Amino acid sequence: MRASILSPIACSLLLAACGGASDQRQYTLQGQVLSVAADRREANIKHEEIAGFMPAMTMPYKAADERQFEHVAPGDLITATLVVVSNGAYLKDVKKVGEAPLEKTPQAAPSASSGFELLNPGEVVPNAQFVDQDGKTRDFASFRPSTLVVTFIYTRCPIPTFCPLMDRHFVAIQSKIKAEPTLRNVHLVSVSFDPLADTPPVLKKHAATLGADPKYWTFLTGQRDEIDKFAARFGVAVTREMNDPLNITHNLRTAIVDAKGALVKAYTGNEWTPDQVLADLRQVAATD
Numbered sequence: 001m002r003a004s005i006l007s008p009i010a011c012s013l014l015l016a017a018c019g020g021a022s023d024q025r026q027y028t029l030q031g032q033v034l035s036v037a038a039d040r041r042e043a044n045i046k047h048e049e050i051a052g053f054m055p056a057m058t059m060p061y062k063a064a065d066e067r068q069f070e071h072v073a074p075g076d077l078i079t080a081t082l083v084v085v086s087n088g089a090y091l092k093d094v095k096k097v098g099e100a101p102l103e104k105t106p107q108a109a110p111s112a113s114s115g116f117e118l119l120n121p122g123e124v125v126p127n128a129q130f131v132d133q134d135g136k137t138r139d140f141a142s143f144r145p146s147t148l149v150v151t152f153i154y155t156r157c158p159i160p161t162f163c164p165l166m167d168r169h170f171v172a173i174q175s176k177i178k179a180e181p182t183l184r185n186v187h188l189v190s191v192s193f194d195p196l197a198d199t200p201p202v203l204k205k206h207a208a209t210l211g212a213d214p215k216y217w218t219f220l221t222g223q224r225d226e227i228d229k230f231a232a233r234f235g236v237a238v239t240r241e242m243n244d245p246l247n248i249t250h251n252l253r254t255a256i257v258d259a260k261g262a263l264v265k266a267y268t269g270n271e272w273t274p275d276q277v278l279a280d281l282r283q284v285a286a287t288d
Helices: 163-179 200-210 224-232 274-287
Strands: 025-036 042-047 057-062 076-085 088-099 129-132 137-139 147-153 186-192 217-221 238-241 244-250 253-257 263-268
Touching: 057 088, 129 200, 129 224, 147 163, 147 274, 163 186, 163 200, 163 274, 186 224, 200 217, 224 238, 253 274, 263 274
Parallel strands: 147 186, 186 217
Antiparallel strands: 025 042, 025 076, 042 057, 076 088, 129 137, 129 217, 147 253, 238 244, 253 263
């Protein structure tokens, strides 16, 4: 699986800031460099399984400093130390150990990440059928007349600034909407684009771990193509390798949908904050 798409709409991995030593976890990373950013601070790397942490992935990694990627180029085989802290991750001790031709990107399975027009603010979100964490069939339209905050995640994502950050933001938003009477009509929806792994029991366990109150927060899975089509309308790009459908490439999108089912606003990547969303939700509540 992969945690980010290699395109201009890709979300970036995280800040390359270090946390305290007690917060750090370090892992050996082995892989191939696919591309290096012009400022040498980030590289897209296809790496092997990191034992005890994450399966094989392709994703952009920040460096501790620009010297880490100073002498590497696309095609280089590297080893490095992946440092994971409470609010992100970065690479250090990057060493070139060889080089190999870059593999031709396999033709991905047809995906809804292309050929579907993005929703514009004010447009009604098309209905789609899902299955919630309790195994019940759920139409997206059935959430009306709630105001929704919708995001797209998968539960296996291990990097703190990707899907886990979306979860943490939703935890913070949930606490506010439960406490503010004017926001009691707000409901959170997390849609998994990894239906093979994120079955209803998996989502239910994940929800419980987060302290998600089903009165305010629902997790959805369903048919892969249906999810991809739905997500694409929000700007979520999802692709999967032909020989490994669990190897997912994606970006991040979060959106507010009003009580009538129309898109209010979409947030790109992982730079939005719960306070920003809450401020926008209060404006929506004032006009309802």
